[in-house]
Amino acid sequence: MKDFHDLIVNRRSIRRYTPEEISPEDVKTILEAALMAPTSKSSRAWHFVVVEDSKQLELLSKCKVSGAGPVAGCALAIVVAVDAKITEPWIEDASIAATYIQLQAEDLGLGSCWIQVKGRFTETDLESEVYVQNLLEMPDSIIPVCIITLGHKAEERKPQAVDKLQWEKVHIGTWTER
Numbered sequence: 001m002k003d004f005h006d007l008i009v010n011r012r013s014i015r016r017y018t019p020e021e022i023s024p025e026d027v028k029t030i031l032e033a034a035l036m037a038p039t040s041k042s043s044r045a046w047h048f049v050v051v052e053d054s055k056q057l058e059l060l061s062k063c064k065v066s067g068a069g070p071v072a073g074c075a076l077a078i079v080v081a082v083d084a085k086i087t088e089p090w091i092e093d094a095s096i097a098a099t100y101i102q103l104q105a106e107d108l109g110l111g112s113c114w115i116q117v118k119g120r121f122t123e124t125d126l127e128s129e130v131y132v133q134n135l136l137e138m139p140d141s142i143i144p145v146c147i148i149t150l151g152h153k154a155e156e157r158k159p160q161a162v163d164k165l166q167w168e169k170v171h172i173g174t175w176t177e178r
């Protein structure tokens with residue numbers, strides 16, 4: 001494992017991928033990470049739909065008007081969804097699991113990108129959540145929050161600019177403008 005801080009510095013959203021598949025071992029490691037993500041009251045109300053079929057990925061990429069292009073070209077996508085009836089902080093729980101997936105992928109040398117679903121719409125003004133539910137035959141009660149695209153990196157991105165961090169957003173003790 002890389003140093004964790006280095007991993008954070010080097011993780012960037014990767015939107016272009018090689019055609020190489022992700023090994024079953026790596027897929028398992030990534031899903032293990034997702035299933036170990038913390039949840040409010042340990043509700044573990046999330047569900048993860050793994051999509052590898054290229055035709056399904058193409059259709060999934062049409063889940064919103066723009067910004068879902070990487071889904072069509074990724075090796076595998078994980079739809080992070082949650083049973084919102086079980087837990088009130090469902091967005092938080094799903095978001096943490098999605099972040100775990102991205103960080104685990106980076107640790108394995110894979111690229112990933114978060115594709116927002118919740119609150120978005122298709123070209124025909126259908127809610128993206130409903131589009132994804134219909135496509136993947138999901139129950140109405142399970143809300144897709146985002147799609148994490150995964151694949152071997154076909155682009156290089158600069159690491160985070162550690163020297164340009166917005167330290168003015170940090171307020172010590174009380175809210176002090178800096």
Ligand SMILES: Cc1cc2nc3c(=O)[nH]c(=O)nc-3n(C[C@H](O)[C@H](O)[C@H](O)COP(=O)(O)O)c2cc1C
Nearest residue numbers: 011012013014015066067068070113114115116117
């Ligand atoms: C809540 C959320 C929604 C995002 N939605 C999209 C998206 O729909 N499409 C996309 O290409 N990137 C999306 N991203 C990736 C962001 O654009 C990216 O994280 C941001 O530009 C910072 O770049 P970095 O991840 O390389 O540091 C999303 C990220 C987050 C956290």
